[in-house]
Amino acid sequence: MLAFILRRLLTLIPLLLGVTLLVFLLMSLAPGDFLTPVKMQRDVPTELIAELEREFGLDRPWYVQYGYWLGNVLQLNFGYSWSFKVPVTDLIGSRLFATFLLSLTSLLFAWCIAIPLGVLAAIYKDSIFDRLSSFLAYAALSIPEFFLALLAVWFAAVTGIFPIGGATSIEHEFLSFGGRVLDRLHHLVLPTIVLGIGGIAGLMRIMRANFLDAIRADYVQTARAKGVPEGWVMFKHVLRNAINPLVSAFGFSFSSLLSGALIVEIVMNYPGLGNLIYHSLLREDQFVVLAAIMLSCTMLVLGNLLADICLAWSDPRIRLESHD
Amino acid sequence: MRTHRLLISGLACFACFLLFACSRPPSPLAELPEAPLPEDAEIAPFPPGQHGAIFVTTMPGDINTLNPLISEDAASGAAISRFLEGLTTLDPETGEIIPRLAKSWEISPDGLQFTFHLRRGVVWSDGHPFTADDVVFTWRDAFYAKQTDPSTGHPVVDPETGRARLRFPSRPAFFQMIEGQEVQVEALDSHTVRFTLPQVYAPFLLFGGGQDILPKHILERHIADGTLLDAWSINTAIHRPRELVGLGAFLLESYRPGERVVFRRNPNYWRRDSEGQRLPYIERIVTRIVGDANASNVAFAQGLTDAEGLQADNVTWISRAAETQDFTIHDLGPSNSTSFVWFNLNAGISPEGRPFIPPHKLAWFSDQRFRQAVSYAVNRQGIVDGVFAGRASPLHGYVSPKNRNWHNPDVRRYPFDLARARALLAEAGFAMRGARLHDAQGNPVEFALMTNNNNNLRTEMATVFAESMAALGIRVELQFIDFNTIIRRTSESFNYEACLLGLGGGAPDPYASKDILMSDGRLHFWNPAQPRPATEWEARIDDLMRLIGRELDPEKRRAAFFEVQEIMAEQQPLIFLVTSNEYVGLRNRWQNVKPTPLGGVLWNLDALWARPN
């Protein structure tokens, strides 16, 4: 088990090298750099631009810049943001939490809605409810996330029930402890729904299919024959076995925990990591982008690893091995 | 059961996170010592008000830094201007230069020495006295500090310019040098500073005097350890807001990245009202950070904020809420932002040996009559009505009418007149063949116009411009490309024919435009960085601009700048389109509101008051 985990983590190294190299190359090929917009301002002297280019290393070829960057990273120095002038790790750290929270709530939201819905749809198979819920699942799967986000902003603006953007309200610091929790939750409602809805559809359909499979299984028939009450059968035998495959899905969703919310964050103005990365990418604030990409890559690998471990843990028949 | 446990533990984790998030205490900003009112406290010319109200606003975009040396974006600049101030400032009512931290000044007859007398009794927000040392520190220790070679201890000399390299290269540091030379700054006594200029530099009173003064007692140690440029970052704002010491009316109290910046009143501010109450009246300014101007406008319309700069096309629907939300929309008239089209007049040759633009096209573009004809054919009112929903003004010259001290209202104008445009083209040898205009050599007249793709107003203006040209039989190919590529093409590769861009934030002094107007300027859009003026009229503008830099008499400077504007209008190297109007909404509960075109609505924020809510 440990060896398996280690081996998987080791694959991260060439992966991160490759990805950062690729991104460095792409960023150097893209027109302009971080300083280009500065050149368009009227009171910036040419000397200052030259000075800044030298300071940022932008006057050197990209592979040299990459070398320097890599050297620093090996000493666990991820560089600093050119526009914020603070270490990249601080910058990302300050935004990490909000995104993490949003991803978690939306994951929770999706699970809490999808599992009961899937179960009900399976129990009342082919009923009106089943059809309605599967239609809604299609609809949820087909609506573009950004469009939904747009509609949510509109809803908030028109009704005023929910705040437009932000993660806390302006009185936040002056609220009681419970008030602060409620305040945060209040701000999370709309982004959570928008981000979670896409996940519901997929999860619900898997849950329904698994449940149907489990109902037909032999042990369920046996349990019924033994005279175990129907409700208990469903809960104890069917549900448990139907949920197992979803556990690995949980691992996979972990991989997109930090990067999945980008569009929702941008459209709904949620102060998270996605918003920061998007703007850094547009501004070509190199080190922020690189750190974000490394983080995202790592999360992806960790997520897949977690999915495998979860699967092995929930289903003892599966042994971990490095598949190729 | 395992899965349940997983779910439960997940839930527990989540709850912990939530608690962690919410239990962070607000940053402690213990009570600051309150010094007595300075003897030279300025008396604000407004009726006395009442302390204690909270002012809520929004700003589009997050702040990047609170360090004035490295601030580049508008949001950071706005935040910095809340807590730092300069010796002089521009009067938002008259446009004159008025005292700020300096109560008076003298200029030597040769125009080289500026002696400022600082207000006595003024203290920094932490109670530390403000003296001439802070001014000297700002220039000498922060801006003009030199890089030294650690092995020899000598300053490092830049091989290209031959000058000593700055230790903290920054925009203000270079800005405070005159033609690359330093200004001598010395403290004559604790409250008198003398600046000695290397040569006569007319805008010094505004540019030098307006420079934000930095607190020596706080930033000294960052000079010592060489971290001045990293000081006062957003990390400082998050964790140690008390280090952000200033002389402005407000102080940073707390900052949450991507969410909001909170300012509280500076208890040691140096202005008072006629009854001896210390300004500002506002207790806190809460600035919410929102995604864009749109979101910001919505927040105002919903009554969530107190003041808001409104986008022209949002004014109509926002004004509907004026009754219910109890606010007034102030129309401040034309803004400083300009938009213009220019043709590439660069006659140079690319490194591959080809001319930047085909010679026959260069011949059209260089012809004054062609540019004038194009200007006559632009339907500016059409742009105002269609693109800006009527909430903009046609623009006829380099300076927007907003800047009324420098705006020349009598320059040549180009009203929409297709007949005159055609006559000018005919005079220049162009002729119609079928539906298309051709030049004397029989080339069909067509060109590509580029503008940046992420600005809807510009892409729409470009489309209207193309339609206007079609009426002359000129075909315009529109290219909407990203901003970086545009900058590269206009300032490095020069492979473009025409471009539509704009400038924001008008310069308070004409000399700030020298990089645009002078032929050797980096931003001389139509033909930048010329070794020697390509045309006579550009040479004349160069002379006039040099005069504006040297001349101390405001009347002579104005006359020179008026002539520059006349030449620009006559030659049309930049074909100006429109300037959007400025609208600011302010809730009616605020008192002492006195909007001016130059200062907007919030220029006297320290004197605004409302009954505490």
Add this chain to the structure above:
Amino acid sequence: MKSLFREVLRRRLGQISLFTLLALYLTALFAGFLATQPVNQQNLDATYHPPTRITWHDGGLAVRAYRLVDRSGPHYEVVPDQYHRVRLFAPGFDYKLLGLVPLKRHLLQAESPEARLYLLGSDSTGRCVFSRLVYGSRVSLTIGLIGITITLFLGLIVGGLSGYFGGKIDFFAMRGVEFLMAVPSLYLLLALRSVLAPRFSSDQMFIVIVIILSLIGWAGAARVLRGMSLSLRRRQFVLAAESMGQSPLRILRLHILPNLASYLLVAATLSIPGYILGEAALSFLGLGIAEPASSWGLMLSQAQNIKIFMLNFWWLLTPGAAIFVTVIAFNLLGDVLRDVVDPRMKTQ
């Protein structure tokens, strides 16, 4: 194939989705005929014009006349008792049917030039939303098809070959695939876009976006196809063909490909929505197709302006509805196909 088609048509969901898609693609094909105005014709005197309703008046089709009441809104009013005649199959602006036949006739044209025929209103520069929607469908509908073709082609070559040959080829191909799958796609997309965008014009951007999307998307397909060809390779008929001395390429084409066909079909149908949504999201963020070309995502980006909601210009949201209908139709069709091809794969 024929029986597959019949099977799909036998199901009600199959019918609905197939006919919806048919209608959509016909719209794209005959965009010029259906459009009432040239795609980029602006009218700054009619920005944000509300949809003009078609009525029966005086023995023929007609639209009401509108008057601009408040330019700053802008706000329009119906002029009472004033109608403009509208004709079917009437001549209008020039276009090329199917890109070949020059034509002038359109489904619907107003008779007088003063009439404003905006079936779905107009946008911020007074362009007809309906016409743009119809033209924009070309981008949004073909982007999925082209994208999936490139993806499957690459996936088939890399996945099929590495599954078939195994060994070193397989090893390196799979490491490459894993690499691509581990790169955060959104960032790669944005980075690639910023590199490629300046080199292409607005019309060509469409192709660039497809290529970027499929370059990122093919890795997953390659992995699945490799697995399938790996298992097929061990089957009797492939071994038999091999022992008969057929060349690998021939085996791949004759024996392996046909067995993958049904999977490919289902996979293709189910992944097309990804391309449509991808393009829409990119264009919406202003990073996809650029003006003046038109696509549904790009049209929706105008709706980011809050004014659209506040002044209730709902017709600018219709591209969102169009994306929704298209995507749901593809999803339904994909599910029906999967049901038909392999009922056991249901909802997995």
